[in-house]
Amino acid sequence: MPELPEVEIIKLGLQKKIIGQRIKTIRILNPKTFQDSNGKPFKFAQGLRGQKVLNVWRRAKILGIDLSGDLILLFHLKMTGQLVWMKSENRFVGGHPTSDMLGNLPNSHTRVIFEFSDGSKLYFNDQRRFGWIKMSSKLEFRSEKFFEKLGPEPLEKGFSQKILKENLLKHLSMPIKVAIMDQTVVAGVGNIYASEALFLAQIHPGKKVGLLSDLEIKKLHKGIIKSLQDGIAYRGSTMTHFKDTEGKKGDFLSHAFVYRREGQKCKKCKLTIKKFKIAGRGTYFCPNCQDGVK
DNA sequence: CACTTGACCTGTCCGC
DNA sequence: TGCGGACAGGTCAAGT
Numbered sequence: 002m003p004e005l006p007e008v009e010i011i012k013l014g015l016q017k018k019i020i021g022q023r024i025k026t027i028r029i030l031n032p033k034t035f036q037d038s039n040g041k042p043f044k045f046a047q048g049l050r051g052q053k054v055l056n057v058w059r060r061a062k063i064l065g066i067d068l069s070g071d072l073i074l075l076f077h078l079k080m081t082g083q084l085v086w087m088k089s090e091n092r093f094v095g096g097h098p099t100s101d102m103l104g105n106l107p108n109s110h111t112r113v114i115f116e117f118s119d120g121s122k123l124y125f126n127d128q129r130r131f132g133w134i135k136m137s138s139k140l141e142f143r144s145e146k147f148f149e150k151l152g153p154e155p156l157e158k159g160f161s162q163k164i165l166k167e168n169l170l171k172h173l174s175m176p177i178k179v180a181i182m183d184q185t186v187v188a189g190v191g192n193i194y195a196s197e198a199l200f201l202a203q204i205h206p207g208k209k210v211g212l213l214s215d216l217e218i219k220k221l222h223k224g225i226i227k228s229l230q231d232g233i234a235y236r237g238s239t240m241t242h243f244k245d246t247e248g249k250k251g252d253f254l255s256h257a258f259v260y261r262r263e264g265q266k267c268k269k270c271k272l273t274i275k276k277f278k279i280a281g282r283g284t285y286f287c288p289n290c291q292d293g294v295k
Numbered sequence: 296c297a298c299t300t301g302a303c304c305t306g307t308c309c310g311c
Numbered sequence: 312t313g314c315g316g317a318c319a320g321g322t323c324a325a326g327t
């Protein structure tokens with residue numbers, strides 16, 4: 002599920018809910034999900050007990066929680082991960098869950114449960130079990146190369162056209178869609194927002210990086226930023242799994258130009274949206290609006 | 296070295 | 312109704 006906008010929505014939700022709370026208990030229902038910094042299942046999660054949540058942050062598609070006691074938790078939700086927060090007694094904020102929301106938790110996909118000092122709980126659910134939580138000390142974290150290779154944050158000032166071009170030029174023969182999903186080129190773009198950004202930039206997803214003009218890179222830079230901002234504004238993309246911290250779906254896909262719109266009319270030119278595969282991933286585009294591979 | 300494919304998992308949907 | 316295959320937000324390691 003989650004690309005940059007979805008993780009951002011979760012970050013904003015958690016900041017409001019858990020900063021200042023202390024961890025009371027942690028239940029690990031799937032040992033593989035909870036790992037040390039080397040990816041080995043963690044055996045000493047009880048070290049978390051009593052630690053206070055100091056901050057919640059995001060880098061690329063990774064969510065971080067800074068704790069007292071020199072500890073850091075990192076979360077990667079991969080395809081189907083969810084972080085859903087509830088007040089005590091498994092009740093949603095705002096009352097009974099609507100059809101947009103989850104049923105009661107834990108469910109069969111709940112892998113880890115954190116309980117906080119006020120009785121609220123944070124459920125890490127993950128149908129496919131690709132997602133992980135890593136725990137390390139701040140000291141260990143600082144010396145880690147974990148984030149070193151990541152490209153720039155596209156919604157921060159450091160993401161200039163110039164940087165995008167420099168990073169793209171390392172991958173001249175790659176289809177542009179694959180290149181912008183490469184986390185070392187730009188951080189946080191995944192399969193949905195890659196298709197959307199390329200539509201906004203009017204570039205065919207299969208066009209080789211080396212064939213892009215400066216104007217196209219300029220439009221792509223804008224398109225990446227715009228699609229991600231819209232993703233956040235509509236509170237993320239839900240195909241089936243993405244939920245925010247209150248269990249609500251995101252609405253971005255009903256505003257998408259191309260993603261999952263195969264056979265439907267282009268919102269700009271009214272011709273038909275097409276789908277094909279690039280590097281094994283479903284890719285959507287408008288053959289009329291997006292420049293071909295010449 | 297640059298790039299592509301398969302593996303990791305579970306669930307759903309579609310065609311036969 | 313059942314069964315096999317393709318596919319689904321991501322990222323590695325292994326292979327070409």
